[in-house]
Amino acid sequence: MDMMEMTDMSYMINRMERTNETKRKKSDQLKILESLNSRTHLAHAQQQYMINLQKGFEGEALFDKLIQNYLGTDRECLQDRLITYNGSTAQIDALILIGNTLNLYEVKNYEGEHQQLSGHFRRLKGQEFICPSIQLNRTEKVLRQILSQWTETFEVHSYVIFVNPAFTLYDAKISDPFILPTQIRKHFEKLKKNQTQSSKECIRLINKLQSESRSGEKYRGTPQNYAYEDLRKGLICSNCHSFNLKLTQRQAICRDCGEQRKNDRLLLSHIDELTLLFPETKLTTALVYDWIDGKLIKRRIGRLLHSLS
Template sequence: MFTTERKLPEELLYYRALNYRASLDKDSYDRKNRLERGFTGEQKYDEILDQTGHQNMYIFRDIYLNIGGSITQYDALLITESGIAVNEIKNFTGEYRVEGSSWYTGNYILPDDAPSQLRRAAGKLMRLRQKLGYDFAVTGKLIFPDENFHLYSREENLWNQVVLRSEMGDYFRSFENEYSGEFASKLADLVEQHIVANPYFKLGVEFGSIRNGLYCGGCGSFYLKKQYFHFACQSCGSRESTETHLVRAMSDFKYLFGSARMTTKRIMEFIGEMVDYRTVFRALNKYCYAEGRRKSTHYKFKYYDFDEAMRKEIPGRKYKDYLK
C-alpha cells in the first residue's frame, strides 16, 4: 500500500512558475527539463506498480530521511517482513554503456553513476539497522522505466541491480509471496520517524523581478479578459474562475519567493491588481492560514501546491473552469 503521496518536486514547482513569468536561462531550462523527465519516470513507476498490486507491502515514495545527521532522498522504499528494498528510479532515454565504474551516453561521462547513488542510499539504511540493532535485509534496484532506454555492459554484477521497463512487472510480482505483518509495520514506523522536509530547496527570486499578472492554466497566456466570475483566455479560449486564478497565484508566490511574507498588498501587486481587494481577501482567508494581526497579518498557503488545493476544494466550488 502507498503510505506517502508522490508530489511534484519543490524545485520543479519553482521552475514551472518561473517559466511562466520570466525567460529561463539555458541552465535553468535544462534543469527544469531534467526534473520534468524524472517526475514522468516516477509516475510510470507508480502506474506499473499500481497495476501489478502492492497491498502486501508498505511503500514510501519521494521521501527524505535523516539518518545519523545526514539527509538522503529516496525515490521509493518497498517494505515487507523480509526487509526494505530501495528503488532508485532513473528515467534515462537513449543508449548508455558502462565501462568499469563509468557510465557513458555517447562520449559524455555521467558525473555520478547510478550504482553509486544506490549504494549510498542503501548504505544509510544499513547504518540505521546497525544503530538500532534491527535484523532486516536491505536490497536495492535501479529502475529504468523508459521504453527507449538501452544499456550495454559486460559487468555481470550490474545486471543484477538493473530493472528495465520490460522487466518491471516481473520485478514487482517477485514480492507476491511477501507480506506486511507486525515486523514490516515496525519497519514502516521506523522509516516514518526519520522523514524530514526537503532541506535542499533554497531557490527564490526577488519580488518585482518577474512578470506580474494572471495567466491561463491552459496555454500560459497573460492575455486574459475579465468576465463576471471568470477570466477568458484570448489566446486559446479557456475560461477559468477568478478563484482558480487566485489559487494559482498563491501557489506560485509560495515557490517563487521563498520565505517572503504573503500579504494582501503583495498578492494584489503580484496579480497586477486584476482582481478587487475584497475578493483577494476572501480567497486568502479560505486557502491560507492567517498569521499576525491587523497590519502585520500575513498568510501561509494551506496546501502543498495548486493541484492539491484544486483536488480538495473543487467539489464545493460554485464556479467551474473550462480548459481548452
C-alpha cells in the same frame, strides 16, 4: 485502551500519514523554477536543472503508477525521504516492504541510448555522468547502518529502475542492480506473487523510518536570486504555464493547452505561488491584485484572502 489497541492505533495513524503522502508532489524548488521560467529569464544552467527536475518528477510519478497498478494500495511504502547516519545523508526515492523484505529503489527517467562504462554512463552523443548504482550503493549503506541499530532480521534488495520505455542501455551485466524497461513487468509480478502480510516487527520498522527520516524536499537547494519588480505579472495556466488565458465569469481556459480551472481555484494557486516565491512578504489584496495584473477583481481577492486567514 490496552497496549495492543494503542499499538494498532499507532500503526493506523502512521499508515494514514504515509497514505496521504502516496501521491508525489512537485518540490518547492521545481515549482519556483517553473514560475521563474514563465515570469523572467532563467539562466541556461537553471533551465537545464529545471528540465532535469521535471524529468525526475515525471519518472517518480510513473514509478508510483507502476506500484499502484501491480501492488495496489495495501502495501507499506516510503517515498522521497532523507535518512542520516553519523553525518552521512542519503535520499530514498522509494522503499517498499514486501513480506519481511525491504526493496530499495533509485528511480531514473533517462531517455535514449546509453552505454555503461567503468563507474560511468555515457550517452551515445558523448556526455558522461556517474553511474546511478553508485548513488544506490550509498543509500543502501546508510540504510543498513540505520537498520543495524534496530534489528538484524531484515533483507534489503536494492535496484536502479529505469522507468522510461525509450531508454536503452548497452553493456549492462546480469549482476548489475538494474531493472530495465523490458524487465519492469516481470519484476513487479514477482513482487506481487511474494506479497504476503508483513510482520508487526516490519511494520514497526517502517513506522520508525518514517518518523526518524525527513522529507527529501529539505535536501534541495535554492534557485537563482530574483526580485518582485523583475517578474512578469499576470495569470498563468497551472498546466503549461502559459499567460494565454481566456477568462469567463466562472473559469479560466488556456488557449494553448485547453486546461480549464475555476477562477477561485486559479487565484488560490497564484496566492500559493506568491507565498512560495516571497515567503516573508505580507499578503494583501493590493499585492495579489498587482501580481495577477488586475485580471480578477479586488473583491474576489479580498474574499479569498479573508477565508484563508
